[in-house]
Amino acid sequence: MPLVAANAIKNSLSSYHDTILKILGSNEFKVLIPKVKMNQLIKEGDSLYTVVGVYKHNAQQLILSDNSMGIITKPIREICDSDLDSVFNELVDNIDKYLNLYKIEDKLTIKEKFYALKK
Structure with a gap:
């Protein structure tokens, strides 16, 4: 219950x-x-999650490409803005595509807000 x-x-x-x-x-x-036992793994459609109380907790991993992993493991002073942009775009696209528990309504607006942070 x-x-x-x-x-x-x-x-x-x-x-x-x-x-x-x-x-x-x-x-x-x-x-x-x-x-349903606490922390029981549940598959609903394409989503995998556990339930704690009334909340769903994502049980899937977000995997980045080798290129993005190479970028984020560099020392910060060696990373250029275009590299950060490509990693962020990949994150948003992969969350939208693979992590169905999270709904991204407007990817363009999210990306625009990210780019505005750099100004």
Whole structure:
């Protein structure tokens, strides 16, 4: 039982079913697994995550290309702006493509904000 539901039931006399209905805002739900252990790895679509309380924690790794890894392991004074731009672009693109738990709505705006930091 999610902690939020347990607290709602403890603080009032409503049933578990009524509490879930309030949280979901719908009369239709189906219990697929009666109990999920803390930190249990869950695969939903293309996403892998663990559940702690009511929060999803990403369980996937973000892997960068050899080129980007070479750039970020250089001493900072040897890294030029164009190298940082390419690493940042790769990060944003890979997060959007592979880490489905995180939604990037507007990649262009994010990149523009990053470039504005350098000014």
